[in-house]
Amino acid sequence: MKAVIQRVSSASVTIDGRVVGSCNEGYMILFGAAEGDTLEDIEILARKTANLRVFCDENDKMNKSILDINGEVLCISQFTLCADVRKGNRPSFTLAMAPDLASEYYDIFCQKLVENGIKRVEKGIFGADMKVSLVNDGPVTILFDTEIWRKNGN
Numbered sequence: 001m002k003a004v005i006q007r008v009s010s011a012s013v014t015i016d017g018r019v020v021g022s023c024n025e026g027y028m029i030l031f032g033a034a035e036g037d038t039l040e041d042i043e044i045l046a047r048k049t050a051n052l053r054v055f056c057d058e059n060d061k062m063n064k065s066i067l068d069i070n071g072e073v074l075c076i077s078q079f080t081l082c083a084d085v086r087k088g089n090r091p092s093f094t095l096a097m098a099p100d101l102a103s104e105y106y107d108i109f110c111q112k113l114v115e116n117g118i119k120r121v122e123k124g125i126f127g128a129d130m131k132v133s134l135v136n137d138g139p140v141t142i143l144f145d146t147e148i149w150r151k152n153g154n
Helices: 039-051 099-115 145-153
Strands: 002-015 018-023 026-032 053-056 062-065 072-077 120-123 132-147
Touching: 002 053, 002 072, 018 026, 018 072, 018 120, 026 099, 026 132, 039 099, 039 132, 039 145, 062 072, 072 099, 099 120, 132 145
Parallel strands: 026 072, 072 120
Antiparallel strands: 002 018, 002 026, 002 132, 053 062
């Protein structure tokens, strides 16, 4: 499971010219589920996301979490995070989780963010052609990859 966490001032997702999700200060998250990912991965990913300290304190140090600033989340499903580009120039997506289960994992991840204390979590529409806009603050962008965590025993 991969998640690209971007600290944002604002973000929105549009489908067919209509805004379907947005957030103010907080995170815009790109979420991709891969074959072999588990519900335990979701639990860990949601907890780490909620507690990640990348917001500045009064001394301009990244010491606060999204919970500390009462931030918001816009989460977008992104199967292309699971692309395999080792061979040739055209990505293969065979490592991505099957769409039905990936959609379920995406919904569960968003719910787990709420359960971990994030009050407002908005989403795109799984599988839709989306236009995403954001103002990346910093920029601060963090990549979470549960496969690496599993290999390293985290």
